[in-house]
Amino acid sequence: MTNDNQSSHTQGRLADEEVIDLQQYWRTLMRNKWGILGFALAITVLTILVVFSMKPVYKATATLLIESQQANVVSIEEVYGLDKSNSEYFLTQFEIIKSRRLAEKVVKKLSLQEHPEFNQEPFLSFNWREMLPFDLPENDDAAGMSAAEVERIALNKFIDGFSARLAIVPIRKTQLVKISFEANDPKLAADVANAIGVAYIESNLEAKLEVTMQASSWLSERLGGLKADVNAAEKALQDFLDAENLVGEEGGTTIANKELELISSKHIEAKRDRLNLESHYNQIQVAKGSVRLYELVPGVLQDRTVQEFKRQLLEVELKRSDLAKRYGSKHPSMIAVQSEVANARNSLNSQIKSVINGIKSDYQAALASERSLEKALARTREGLQVLGRKEYKRKELENEAESKRAVYDTFLQRFNETNATGDLNSANARIIDPAIVPSLPEKPKKKLIIVAAFVASLMFGVVFAFLLEALNNTIQTARDVESKLSATLLGVLPLLKQDKKNPHPSYREFLESNHSSFAESVRTIRTGIVLSALDNPHKVLAVTSTMPDEGKTSVAINMAFALGQMEKVLLIGADMRRPAFNKALGIDKHAIGLSNFVAGTAKLEDCIQHLDEGGIDVLPAGTIPPNPLELLSSQRFSKALRVLEGQYDRIVIDTAPSQSVSDAMVISPLVGGMIYVVKADSTTYQQAKAGIKRLKDVNAPLIGVVLNQVNTKKAAKYYGGDYGGYYDTYGYAEDSKNTA
Known part of the structure; x- marks a missing residue:
């Protein structure tokens, strides 16, 4: 249960700290x-003085249209190598407008x-070197430089200042750009602003003209070399044609192809004829000279003369057959018919042999013709192959000459276009x-x-x-006593008004204003x-503090007065180093007291004085001794107490204060x-x-802390709950001696 309470207390304390x-x-x-208000007003007034002393700055803006495509007479872009279809083109143009070269051109x-405006004398101008009691070494940065170099450096610095006043702002999703310049002179x-735009346009035209001239010069040089290349290529082609005896558009290839086709067709015909005759020839070879077998050869059978001789032989044989029926073999008619038959037979055989010889x-002849055509065909093919290789070489040379001619013609065309449009930029x-x-x-926007200066100074x-609040580590409130010192707060004493006549009003405030x-x-x-x-x-009470001048003597005196209203009270001044009793209570500063008694030079009853x-x-402190700590730690002081x-x-x-000396620890x-x-x-x-x-280390019986000299009205106003209504509760806040 105890652990739970401790945990709850810890969580509650952490929650309070986090709020x-x-x-x-x-x-x-x-x-x-x-x-805060005073600081803000001071800064604002200073800002007003500065702002109204500033010279007005005027801003003029010109709008420039940068076209992405131009209506060119001819296609010069290919010569220039410009591609304006991408966004990088516009970014490049913006940078050109902001370039130092363009700024220098406008400046000049x-x-x-x-x-x-750029040669204004400063408000206060003096040679601070002359005011020094010693000589400073001269700046050697410009030593060894020519006048032109020094002028160039000065111009560069001037252009830097000029460019700082210039603003180039493109308008989104358009081809427009705003050129702004700021100056004291409107x-x-x-x-x-207008000069920057004009200078950009002129610079663009000059760049185009320069590119055109360079392109023309380069093209002119290239044309000479290309012309020589074309002539060399055409000469090489002609020399090859002459050396190889090539004529015609394709170097004789067409003629050779036609010749090959003709020989091939003739060879086919000769082969067909030879095949047709070869069957007859083979039959003749099989007959082996037999006339009867010769008659069966198709070529013989188809021969009209043979057919005519066969018809005549048939007619004579028919005639002989008729005569044989009437006459005998010896009959002259039979003999004559036999002679006709024999003649007809002989004539037929002769014709058959003649046909056979003709077939052979x-x-x-067909065989010889076929073989001759085969040889001619082979020769033609070989010639065509040789001619094909020559034609390949011819075409290679011809293509080379044509390509060089095409390049030459292209450059010649570009050269003519460039020259024709040199003045059409x-x-x-x-x-x-x-x-x-x-x-x-x-500007300035006063x-x-x-307003910005006031707000910024106010925020600052x-x-x-x-x-300052975070750095303030003093004890200000009752809450600080409990949280920072971990001590019990006995009470709070308000700060009283002080003046030259009454520098310590708190010494007698309790007696003189009992209702305050x-x-x-x-x-x-x-x-x-x-x-x-x-x-x-607590019969014996000791009052101490950290440092001097914190009001411990005042608290001791007033506490004695307050307790004296109910009890018999003795007030002892034990601070024998800086005693303030005598002056506070109106006692003679040379009066004997505690130091005299403890030292044995006076009796106790002689040292005590009564305040009516x-x-x-x-019991005042008495004569200031050289060893206060020894007196307070003596047995005589302890017995007297x-x-x-x-x-x-x-x-x-x-x-005495606990941080200054050890008196409080001894007592x-x-x-x-x-x-x-x-x-x-x-x-x-x-x-x-x-x-x-230090007191707790010696087990001092510390009752609590009195927070002294608190500005009550200010504390009640600014610390709220710690003091609000604390002193008004009793109806004494109207006291005029309380400070505000």
């Missing part, structure tokens, strides 16, 4: 509002280096909206600058206020002390409780924490 306290931010701003054309701004002769841009002299300045003041908020605060602290130990009251006004007894405890209800001791074992005083908005929490730690 952004907007009210705290607002209070920070309210605490520093006059400083308008003589801007001599223009009054007419100069318009003249320069035809076959031999059309501009690729034109000014469609020339710059006019502006009537109103472009209202905008003043806010940031600086938060920075200061007095009520003292009573509140008294109540806290009393309630902190009801069962075992406050109703308390006082025990004796006084028996005589008084409450003893209040004002001791701490002898007291019942210690009050730690911290001056608000002055003591850092590191110092206060270190002082409290």
